[in-house]
Amino acid sequence: MSAVKPILQAKGLLKRYGTVVAMSGADFELYPGEILGVIGDNGAGKSTLIKALSGAVIPDHGSIELDGREVHFRGPEDARNVGIETVYQNLALSPALTIADNMFLGREWRKPGILGSVFRQMDRPRMEKFARDKLSELGLTTIQNIHQAVESLSGGQRQGVAVARAAAFGSKVVILDEPTAALGVKESRRVLELIRDVRDRGIPIILISHNMPHVFEVCDRVHIHRLGRRLCVIDPKQHSMSDAVAYMTGAKLPEGVTEAA
Amino acid sequence: MSTQDTPTKVIADYEAGLAKADSTVANFDRDDKSLIHVLRNFLRSYPTMIPALVLVISIAVFSIIAPRFFGMGALSTVLKQVTVTGFIALAQTLIILTAGIDLSVGAILVLSSLIMGNLAVMSGLPALLAVGIGVFFGALMGAVNGILVARVKLPPFIVTLGTLSIFSALTLWYSKSESIRNVDIEAKAPALLWFGQSANLGGASLSLGGLTLFILAGVLWYVLNHTAWGRHVHAIGDDPDSAMLSGIRVNSVLISVYVVAGLICGFAAWIAIGRVGSVSPIAFSTVNLASITAVVIGGTSLFGGRGSIIGSVLGAFIVGVFNTGLSLAGVDDYWQMFAAGTLVIIAVALDQWLRRASQ
Numbered sequence: 001m002s003a004v005k006p007i008l009q010a011k012g013l014l015k016r017y018g019t020v021v022a023m024s025g026a027d028f029e030l031y032p033g034e035i036l037g038v039i040g041d042n043g044a045g046k047s048t049l050i051k052a053l054s055g056a057v058i059p060d061h062g063s064i065e066l067d068g069r070e071v072h073f074r075g076p077e078d079a080r081n082v083g084i085e086t087v088y089q090n091l092a093l094s095p096a097l098t099i100a101d102n103m104f105l106g107r108e109w110r111k112p113g114i115l116g117s118v119f120r121q122m123d124r125p126r127m128e129k130f131a132r133d134k135l136s137e138l139g140l141t142t143i144q145n146i147h148q149a150v151e152s153l154s155g156g157q158r159q160g161v162a163v164a165r166a167a168a169f170g171s172k173v174v175i176l177d178e179p180t181a182a183l184g185v186k187e188s189r190r191v192l193e194l195i196r197d198v199r200d201r202g203i204p205i206i207l208i209s210h211n212m213p214h215v216f217e218v219c220d221r222v223h224i225h226r227l228g229r230r231l232c233v234i235d236p237k238q239h240s241m242s243d244a245v246a247y248m249t250g251a252k253l254p255e256g257v258t259e260a261a
Numbered sequence: 262m263s264t265q266d267t268p269t270k271v272i273a274d275y276e277a278g279l280a281k282a283d284s285t286v287a288n289f290d291r292d293d294k295s296l297i298h299v300l301r302n303f304l305r306s307y308p309t310m311i312p313a314l315v316l317v318i319s320i321a322v323f324s325i326i327a328p329r330f331f332g333m334g335a336l337s338t339v340l341k342q343v344t345v346t347g348f349i350a351l352a353q354t355l356i357i358l359t360a361g362i363d364l365s366v367g368a369i370l371v372l373s374s375l376i377m378g379n380l381a382v383m384s385g386l387p388a389l390l391a392v393g394i395g396v397f398f399g400a401l402m403g404a405v406n407g408i409l410v411a412r413v414k415l416p417p418f419i420v421t422l423g424t425l426s427i428f429s430a431l432t433l434w435y436s437k438s439e440s441i442r443n444v445d446i447e448a449k450a451p452a453l454l455w456f457g458q459s460a461n462l463g464g465a466s467l468s469l470g471g472l473t474l475f476i477l478a479g480v481l482w483y484v485l486n487h488t489a490w491g492r493h494v495h496a497i498g499d500d501p502d503s504a505m506l507s508g509i510r511v512n513s514v515l516i517s518v519y520v521v522a523g524l525i526c527g528f529a530a531w532i533a534i535g536r537v538g539s540v541s542p543i544a545f546s547t548v549n550l551a552s553i554t555a556v557v558i559g560g561t562s563l564f565g566g567r568g569s570i571i572g573s574v575l576g577a578f579i580v581g582v583f584n585t586g587l588s589l590a591g592v593d594d595y596w597q598m599f600a601a602g603t604l605v606i607i608a609v610a611l612d613q614w615l616r617r618a619s620q
Contacts, residue, residue, distance in 0.1 A: 056506055075505070075508075075510070076508050080508045090502070090506075091503070092502070092507050093500075094496040094499040094504060105496055105508070106489075108492065119483075119487075122488060
């Protein structure tokens with residue numbers, strides 16, 4: 001493992017919201033081709049860590065490196081442009097726009113020729129077909145009409161759209177923040193399969209979840225976050241779920257780790 | 262994988278039935294065949310049909326009440342009356358789509374028209390150059406609004422309430438409270454009046470300004486519905502946080518919307534000079550609220566993200582038809598205002614009724 005360089009790495013991230021400390025010196029490593037689980041108690045700073053990696057939050061201190069080169073994201077569009085795709089907890093969908101419009105928000109395909117280059121016309125038919133294909137891959141067959149506005153979808157369907165969007169466009173790293181929280185059994189299974197598919201395409205994945213069975217099933221390593229920093233990284237094959245819960249709630253300290261004062 | 266001691270055993274158990282899961286796209290029998298459902302679904306799919314129907318019905322009703330009303334003569338009068346309001350309503354629609362509001366549109370219009378008039382008539386600049394400078398200042402004033410809204414993060418209502426006063430004050434200072442007379446414009450810069458000309462089409466005189474209104478509305482409709490920028494404008498009005506997380510540069514798009522709105526107001530200043538024939542620092546004092554009225558009657562939501570440019574033009578026409586129709590019917594002026602107010606409330610109520618999907 002030591003020879004392999006992390007694809008995405010963060011060192012000493014610090015973020016304060018006023019007097020509230022969300023991250024206090026958080027470290028993070030993601031290696032090529034792995035699925036990394038991130039677990040932690042509510043308020044441990046998981047979401048802030050993920051937002052720092054996806055450009056939605058600018059950390060006060062610390063550095064983020066992608067492929068060994070330091071990056072400074074000024075916004076989510078910067079992270080997206082280098083191939084980091086994220087599904088946020090609030091999904092980041094626009095309710096009044098259609099499914100296809102949402103999937104392509106910020107990266108619309110334009111018609112070929114003069115219609116696209118001069119008149120900037122979007123290629124709706126091609127975008128809609130692509131969206132339909134991606135949703136079917138995910139098993140989201142309960143969406144009847146691809147022209148539907150996202151507000152007319154159920155919570156699970158919306159989550160499916162967001163996951164499909166990230167899986168379709170992530171080229172370097174895919175970050176999933178609670179991707180199965182609102183999904184049914186069938187859709188959750190498909191998301192887990194999709195996570196493996198994406199990994200098999202060679203793209204590493206960060207999975208934040210409260211669903212321990214899911215995390216332990218698919219993840220290669222599990223990053224346990226506690227009190228704004230990384231407590232430890234465990235191998236899910238060597239540890240049980242109750243160990244992980246004990247670590248993240250502070251009931252037990254992992255070997256070789258001393259609790260910060 | 263699912264031996265006795267692995268943690269995934271439970272999952273594998275309850276997911277065993279998935280292999281037989283249905284994989285066809287869901288389909289339902291439709292039972293919404295009653296007239297009211299059909300009508301609602303139709304209006305929901307084509308929201309612009311509401312102002313269109315209201316316009317047709319009001320034209321029909323006024324033609325019965327006041328027979329003089331029906332005919333191209335009266336209708337082209339309505340078009341002339343609503344041209345400037347229509348232009349401002351287009352600018353206002355863009356702003357309202359981003360969940361903002363612009364109270365300074367009228368002030369931008371008046372200041373731009375004074376810049377054009379003063380430069381062309383008093384300073385003797387070529388008329389088209391004066392127009393260009395006027396439009397540029399319109400865009401600049403829009404940019405001031407946009408930067409205050411997007412970068413300083415002030416509510417659009419407050420920003421434009423402030424700039425309304427500021428631009429109005431600058432207007433009085435710059436013009437020294439003097440109007441530019443029609444004879445002076447005709448003598449020195451007739452090109453300023455270009456859009457006041459009319460083309461005769463089958464007994465109706467269609468002003469060039471009115472024609473340009475339709476062209477600009479068409480262009481904006483295309484931009485809002487068929488380009489990425491248009492989708493971004495909708496997304497920002499809908500949910501700015503989601504738009505930001507989706508990788509849209511919210512601030513740049515917001516500023517560009519205010520600049521385009523200022524640009525349209527600046528251009529409308531040229532139209533307005535042609536329409537009125539003179540330039541006055543105290544003209545068009547009601548155009549701010551009239552534009553908001555037109556946009557709301559046209560079905561655009563003040564909460565942002567939903568609306569249509571065509572609806573706003575229709576909305577401006579509905580108000581114009583009511584005003585002309587009521588005055589032809591011999592009703593006092595204040596009832597025209599009463600009618601416009603009632604229309605706004607009915608339009609919003611209708612909009613809410615359509616949105617409630619549960620009924």
